[in-house]
Amino acid sequence: MEIKLLTEHYDKKEFRFIEGYKKLGGYETLKKAFSLKPEEIINEVKASGLRGRGGAGFPTGVKWSFLPQNGEKRYLLCNADEGEPGTFKDRLMMERAPHQLIEGMIISAYAINSPKSYIYVRGEYNYPIKVLEKALQEAYDAGYLGKNILGSGFDHDMDIYRGAGAYICGEETGMISSLEGKKGQPKLKPPFPAIKGYLGQPTIVNNVETLAAVKYIIRDGAEAYRKYGTEKSAGTKLFSVSGNVNKPGTYEVPLGYPLMDLINNECGGMKNGAKLKAVIPGGSSAPILTAEEVQKTTMDYECLAQMGSMLGSGAVIVMDDSNCMVDMLKVTLHFYHHESCGQCTPCREGTGWIHKIVSSIVNGEGRLQDIDLLEKIAQQMMGRTICALSDAAAMPTLGFITKFKDEFEFFVREGRSKVKEVRAHA
């Protein structure tokens, strides 16, 4: 069953504009927030068990409490650089509920005492940016942004920054580099952004969905939020479902929701009644699950970790048995090869190397030792770099080659796909 918290008013067009948003209870939570002390909000968010919805799943309240108590100017960055293949939930949120995000951000900024925030939106999201720009202007005009908001004495400015096409800017320090006008290359940690982030100032980076959820935690209280989900995975989560299902789309369900239910109930089952072959449960970086594993999977952080995969951004890619796994890995690796920022050697060279090897296999030029070699390279790409892109390329590689080894071996031996003809494309 869908639980519509963040997505409750998605279908109402008026929700996109300030009047309609206010009519539906918008900016009331902000008033409530101003009646609380910032620490109280942080504690409420901590108590809610909210974990970052961008992919890493780090507890949001804990992240906020890393900020140094030294009076330095703090920045809040909203990560709207949605780029994980399979993910489109944040785009919908910005298009359909921009004020919900803005309100969540003002509350969060108040909690962490930040006078300035940016929404960093991926450059391709031209339309969402337009919607957000309008909403931001409305919020300024209504006095929800700027000096002394609602007489609270709290000042806050918010701006939108448009990226220009780079997956890596979704990594929080890559985003900071990009916002600083540089290549979006992740920064060395330590120091972490909460200590030294944007321009060396303490910075909190949170995903769109996370910041919007803050609004509901403050509106209803941590306890109410915790009613949804499991103990370690509290609340609802937006899942972007795509692939061979009848009704792909964004669905908000409580964490811990069975994956098969998501596919069969919300998504209307497999397209054309085809047989389920595999699911990528958390964006293309998450190791693939076989149909058998899918049966046992619930969509929460701990179950997916136990399955050797991850919840990631909540992008569920459902595959039927017409898909060639060697080909799918090639497509996946093309992406990481293309998106590696080039900074750390194991990632820069490794992503290209494994992509080339899998391409060779697809071209019918594979060697038997290539499958072992892929595994060796992937192992050495993990945990070796500044950010997780290298791991994000290595993990699915290991997933594909271990779980569908027969398909890889068949391809190498026969020079063709076990599943279907894989055409060479222009």
Add this chain to the structure above:
Amino acid sequence: MPKITLNGKSIEVADGITIIEAYKQLDEPIAHYCWHPGLTIAGVCRLCVVEIEGNPRLQIACNTVVQDGMVVNNNSEKVKTAVKWGLDFHLINHPLDCPICDQAGECELQNQYMEFGKYDPEMAEHKVKKRKVVDLGERIVLDTERCILCSRCVRFTNEVSKTNELGIFNRGDRSEVGTFEDKPLNNKYSVNTVDICPVGALTSKDFRFRQRVWYLKDKPSICTGCSTGCSVNVYYNEEGIFRLKPRFNKDVNGYWMCDEGRDIYKHINKENRMVRGRYKKDGAWCSTLPLETAKKAGEKLRTYSADQIAVLVTGQYTNEELDVFVNYAVNKLGTKNIFHWKNNPDGWNEFDGLLLRGDKNPNSKGLQKVLQKHTVGGEWKDLVNQIDKFKAVVVAGPENLQAYPDLKEKIGTLARLECVVWATADDNIAFEGLMDFTYLIPQKTSVEKSGHFTNYNGLEQKVDVVTTLLSDSLNLEETVELLVGESVDMSQREKEDMHVMKKNYFTTERGRL
């Protein structure tokens, strides 16, 4: 002071240093490319990985600060495997052109592979092709295919020279280092990028293909290009000097030196030197051994009275030489007419904020001190004002004539005197302008003698003999002895020469093995 254990060895280190610095302090081998002590930390080559007890993930030593009680190793199988693969990742797209690469012999890819390599290459795919032999202006050639993207050079131009010409363009394995549209990298410190390039991506136009590095020896010295007095290493063999590179000195130049300073070796090499002593008689030059010229000059000088003799001196000699020379002028020649010749009096105090100074002499401070001791010393203009009262001049001329652009003009003035005695290391066409009773006495250069230079800041720095290029040439002390009619024992010279010859011969032979 935190106490830590590295590879089983206990060591006490300064607070706040990183693990890689501790490894360096202990002189334990640790692989790395991007880390450079003079630059910010990039942490991108991922080779300096270490295992820290209690931490399941390998950490990079360059970005991890030591903590008391830390137990660290980089010799476990886990680390060794990571480093082996790390090196292979560097090499999969690196061209195998070592035989024609000028970096060979001092290439960190070669060196570190020897020590840490996997010795079992598994790359069977096509390598990424990138641009080669990119001309980056007056001094530098770039090979982007050899570049391992450590970003040292980019950080240098951003952080040290602050000229910002270099960048790494594109991303992933298509990344290429370079300047925008291949514009020249003509900043005043550009060749430092060549020094810090761990591979053959950036090479020096001046040095490349002139000598394989294994045919060279190096010895420490001081750059004589200006009054900063940067510490350098001089690379040489029996054919001469081939290059200068900066040597770390935290009090003077850090890790760097300027491009101009790198050129000083050129005036030191034989082709620019005054090889034989020369004197002019009846309008023609006669050539003799240096010591004969000096003796003859001394005889001629003794025909003048003290007030007829002027002395002109440059800050291009060691403190020891200047002490003897000025003492000679005051006490033997008996003159107080001693003048300090400066290369560029107007821009004398110029400083570019990093290393380069307008005073192009290594020892102006030392000279001033000696002159003050004897309460003598005028400027060039003082000499010109009273030139008519002099008949002879003794010049301790600049070793590096290139640094004295007004040489010809000065010679024109001095030619008005009856007798010119000039100690010089270099030869120059401008000397042709001198008349009869000119004595040109060949001098040793800074790499051929021992002594001290005092830099702009009053810091006294020692130089030792690096090599002998012209065994007959004299230092200023010997010149003075000969001028006063004493003898100098030259029998030692043979030995010194032989000594050097033997060493160089050995080096050459070793290289050929």
Add this chain to the structure above:
Amino acid sequence: MFKLSDEGINFVKKELARYETKRSAIIPCLYRVQKENDGWVSPESVSYLSELMELPEAWINEVLNFYTMFNKKPVGKLHVQVCNNISCCMLGARELTDHLCKTFNVKPEEISEDGKITISKVECLGSCDTAPMMQINDDYHENLTPGSAEKIIKGMLNGN
């Protein structure tokens, strides 16, 4: 010689003052240059921008070459970007791309002879539920078939 319009120059000045550091204005200003330079950023426009913004050319060039939305060579009036990532590929994005390239007689990433169209393969555009999809200039077109995509493009070409 490339020059921004007066309006463009004002935009650059405003962006330079908008953020905490001047450098942050590089991305927005490159967008502006691209808009005023027929959809791509030429080397001479980088030099121009460097002078206008008083920032090193290398910094601007690093940004230009890092982000895929800046075109380093001329593109067609219609810049068709077909998502070739996983969900779209599963539902025929590659066949769609092939079809479009054949129909409009142009190789991927290259500009057509008449300069009217460029077809590029791009990574995930965040519209996987409507796969396969493409972006033409600024707008998304979703739930495509080779036929429907062809029709959309033809309509736009004729409309031009």
